[in-house]
Amino acid sequence: MKIVKPFKEYEVKKVNSKCYQLVKIIEEFPSPEEAQEALANLLERKSLESRIQNFNYVWQDILSSIEDCNTIETLTSKKPNVIENVAPEGLLVTTDSSSSQLVKKEWIKNAWEALVKKGSITAEDIPGPARIRSSFIMALLAGLEYVGAENNPNKIYISIK
Numbered sequence: 001m002k003i004v005k006p007f008k009e010y011e012v013k014k015v016n017s018k019c020y021q022l023v024k025i026i027e028e029f030p031s032p033e034e035a036q037e038a039l040a041n042l043l044e045r046k047s048l049e050s051r052i053q054n055f056n057y058v059w060q061d062i063l064s065s066i067e068d069c070n071t072i073e074t075l076t077s078k079k080p081n082v083i084e085n086v087a088p089e090g091l092l093v094t095t096d097s098s099s100s101q102l103v104k105k106e107w108i109k110n111a112w113e114a115l116v117k118k119g120s121i122t123a124e125d126i127p128g129p130a131r132i133r134s135s136f137i138m139a140l141l142a143g144l145e146y147v148g149a150e151n152n153p154n155k156i157y158i159s160i161k
Contacts, residue, residue, distance in 0.1 A: 048146055052116060052160065055109045058144070062108070065143050066091075074135040075149050075156045081136045093136060103133045111137045115147070120159035 029035035051057045063086060066072070070083040085092040090104040107130030115121050123134035130137060142149040142158045150157045 052146065055112055058112055059105065059108075061144055062140060066140075072136060072139045072143065074139050075142060075151070075158075076135070079135075081139070091140075093133070095136075101133070103136060104130070107133065108137055108140065111141065115141065115158065115160065120157050122155045122157055 026035045026039075029038065066083055066086075072081045072083065073079065074081065079095060079097075082094045083091050084094055084100055087102070088105075090102050090106070090108070092100050093103050094100050107126075107128070110128060111121070111126045111130055111134075114125050114127055118125065121138075123131070123138055126134040126137055138149075138156065138158050141147050146161050147158055148161050150159065
């Protein structure tokens, strides 16, 4: 026979205290609709934050974004990069000046991880051998709905919105 202890009084008070704090915050909104909208935005942001931590989700978003348009223009010079094929190891990309090259999924993942870690990156922040395709990788990531591109006088930055 197993004896189960009831909730500790401290735990109940802790939950009630958090509920009370939440109610107080909600009451500060001018209307229930605005409170509901703010809560929905918060939940959406939390969902996005957990999604961007997992590169597998990001990779699926990348693949979805290139389904309709397989040409990615670089952010500065607008040079077209045509994605000819999607392979398990990456994307086969052709440009006007080069034949098909594999842009490894691992390179894109490393760039993504640098972006998540720093919040904002330039092409110089893309690590290792991926730097040779940094313009394409930056443009590819900037095509995601939760990544923005900003053109400063000397550099292009991408950042998580």
